[in-house]
Amino acid sequence: MAEKLIEIRNLKQHFNVGRPNLVKAVDGISFDIYRGETLGLVGESGCGKSTTGRSIIRLYDATDGEVLFEGENVHGTKSTKELKKFNRKMQMIFQDPYASLNPRMTVADIIAEGIDIHGLANSKQERMERVYELLETVGLNKEHASRYPHEFSGGQRQRIGIARALAVEPEFIIADEPISALDVSIQAQVVNLMKQLQRDKGLTYLFIAHDLSMVKYISDRIGVMYYGKLVELAPADVLYKNPLHPYTQSLLSAIPLPDPETERTRRRTSYDPDVHEYADGEEVQMREVSKGHFVYCSEKEFQKLQKQYKN
Amino acid sequence: MEKILEVKDLEVSFQTYGGEVKAVRGVSFDLYKGETLAIVGESGSGKSVTTQTIMKLIPMPPGKIANGQILFNGDDIVPKTEKQMEKIRGKEISMIFQDPMTSLNPTMRIGRQIMEVLIKHQNMSTSSATERAVELLRLVGIPMPEKRIKQYPHEFSGGMRQRAMIAIALAASPKLLIADEPTTALDVTIQAQILELMKDLQSKMDTSIIFITHDLGVVANVADRVAVMYGGQIVETGTVDEIFYDPRHPYTWGLLASMPSVDNDGGAELTAIPGTPPDLTNPPKGDAFAPRNQYAMAIDFEEEPPMFQISETHFAKTWLLHPDAPKVEPPAVVQKRIRKLSSTFDKPVLVKEEK
Structure with missing residues (x-):
């Protein structure tokens, strides 16, 4: 898994630049995504996790920083041809399956839009065959191709969204809260489908969500964001067993678990950004506390955390 | 223990172009004083319709209570008129909705929205209602309530709006509080705070709560009984x-x-x-x-x-x-x-x- 598919270097996404209401939605984050893995991104609403996903796929033009896909920068001046190349390799699944499908297009046209744009089918027949194949891959059937989105339930629509993303045979899929709008019993269906597709097609996912138990389940590594910054990045099980940043600790302590006994004895910790007591000019950055476990901290905290880690 | 609510064999249906939708098909349950009943199920399972029927908030027509009784303190709600219901809603039974963004009036100051309940149901004067509104906002954990009552909903964050909703719902000290997915739109950290707050208020005021959710983690946290x-x-x-x-x-x-x-x-x-x-x-x-x-x-x-x-x-x-x-x-x-x-x-x- 050592091959880096995507490198994000000091990515910044600011809105209203130059005006008094400047918003630093993403403020200098760096991480890598390896080929074939699922990287989960969690945090509360407004922490910049969706913006990060959208900047990576260039739905927004990054204010600063680089997104390297297989070594090439996604941002910066690009010809249409170059952009098309990236668009084929990177796809996105959106949160709201009701708003992200065009209600005036049939399912076949929605799914085949990417195939048409990239000229992946030589004949009409080939195009339809491809659509049928994709529908089957995501657990729908042929007859669904001529219908319109409103005829489907939320879970089925999300499957159409997944089929659309898969149509151009991407290597990397950004899933922005793909299950938040779905019912519990349907969520598991979609997550299982995504896992199965990953195994079959060797996809790489960036999975953005606020449901921490689902993220833990699907992800290999998890990044925690807080106010536009990545505060902790670690393998999924390590993050849950040994959260180091106080914000991660408070986030984990807040997940309600389906077990009445643990709920009765639960103790929540709340996060106060003042606990760090960073001195002026102290350099706060991502530091690797142990192998693969990064925490956003100052040099002093870093020493302390390393000591803690040994015990 | 004292039974506060008895629902017996409730059937609710809606007349639509596609035919009659039988949304609730024979639901019976009891609710005791001071307890929390969680209703879980996926969308379309009838959980929201059941509770909205208890407040008679379903539009009739197309909705219809086809059968059953809803006994609140021994009194059947089903035959009550709209006018009689107005005396119950907000005073005896109140409701917290899922989406705090859309269920508050955007053109009314927060304080006014709380006072509305007090003036209507408890015949308070404007000045004493203002005082009580400040108290309520403080109770639900909103800092600087004196300043906050003069603000509009858009000036509140999602968690704060949900707190304001709770304040409105609790203003008349209702005996029964219906919370329809009150934390679904919120982040886990804020969700935990709101759940704590609701439990805390419940023990203080001895309110019964019907809690609708599809999150089993939340159920394990708040519920005494589950349906x-x-x-x-x-x-x-x-x-x-x-x-x-x-x-x-x-x-x-x-x-x-x-x-x-x-x-x-x-x-x-x-x-x-x-x-x-x-x-x-x-x-x-x-x-x-x-x-x-x-x-x-x-x-x-x-x-x-x-x-x-x-x-x-x-x-x-x-x-x-x-x-x-x-x-x-x-x-x-x-x-x-x-x-x-x-x-x-x-x-x-x-x-x-x-x-």
Whole structure:
């Protein structure tokens, strides 16, 4: 898994630049995504996790920083041809399956839009065959191709969204809260489908969500964001067993678990950004506390955390 | 314990172009003073319709209460007129909605929206209502309430708006509070705070709460008793321990198994409930859950299962509890949670229909 598919270097996404209401939605984050893995991104609403996903796929033009896909920068001046190349390799699944499908297009046209744009089918027949194949891959059937989105339930629509993303045979899929709008019993269906597709097609996912138990389940590594910054990045099980940043600790302590006994004895910790007591000019950055476990901290905290880690 | 609410064999249907949708099909439950009943189920299971009917908030027509009684403090709500209901809503029974962004009036100051309840139901003067509004906002944990009452909803964050909603709902000290997915739109950290707040207020004011949610983690946190709804019916009900440690209905098993637990190492596949919820325009014959149920037997497609009683407080509506049914093993993930509860009867008892 050592091959880096995507490198994000000091990515910044600011809105209203130059005006008094400047918003630093993403403020200098760096991480890598390896080929074939699922990287989960969690945090509360407004922490910049969706913006990060959208900047990576260039739905927004990054204010600063680089997104390297297989070594090439996604941002910066690009010809249409170059952009098309990236668009084929990177796809996105959106949160709201009701708003992200065009209600005036049939399912076949929605799914085949990417195939048409990239000229992946030589004949009409080939195009339809491809659509049928994709529908089957995501657990729908042929007859669904001529219908319109409103005829489907939320879970089925999300499957159409997944089929659309898969149509151009991407290597990397950004899933922005793909299950938040779905019912519990349907969520598991979609997550299982995504896992199965990953195994079959060797996809790489960036999975953005606020449901921490689902993220833990699907992800290999998890990044925690807080106010536009990545505060902790670690393998999924390590993050849950040994959260180091106080914000991660408070986030984990807040997940309600389906077990009445643990709920009765639960103790929540709340996060106060003042606990760090960073001195002026102290350099706060991502530091690797142990192998693969990064925490956003100052040099002093870093020493302390390393000591803690040994015990 | 004192019963505050009794719902008996409630049936609610809606007239639509596609035909009559039987949203609630014979729901009965009781609610005691000071307890929290959680109603879980997926969208379309009838949980919101049931509670909205208790407040008579469903539009009639197209909605219709086809059958049943709702006894609030022994008084049947069903025949009450709109005018009589106005005296109950907000005063005796109040409601917290899912989406704090859309359920507050954007053109009215927060303080005014709280005072409205006080002036209408408690005949308070404007000045004393203002004082009480400040008090209420402080109670729900909003800092600087004196300043905040003069603000508009858009000046509040999502969590703050939900707190303001709770303040409005509690203004007249209602006996029953209905919370319809109050934390679904919120982040986990804020959710935890709101749940703490609700529990805290409940112990202070001795309010009964009906809590609607589809998050089983939240249920485990807040509920005393749980009712699981599917296809417009309650399929299993019991104390929170009975539902989480000794579930009997295959749908409850499915719900519990489809949730990843944090100590799950991610290797095993989630046990998803296949298929989609039933179409209640023509409710299926027999057990509504049968088409999605891997444990379904021939009879499930023929005849609707009766209620079986498993303990004093635990009921489940499934043929699997019938003495002639084959013994089935729940999914492995569910088996892990099962433990022997002392209150369980030796054998499930068939509940006779009261005539």
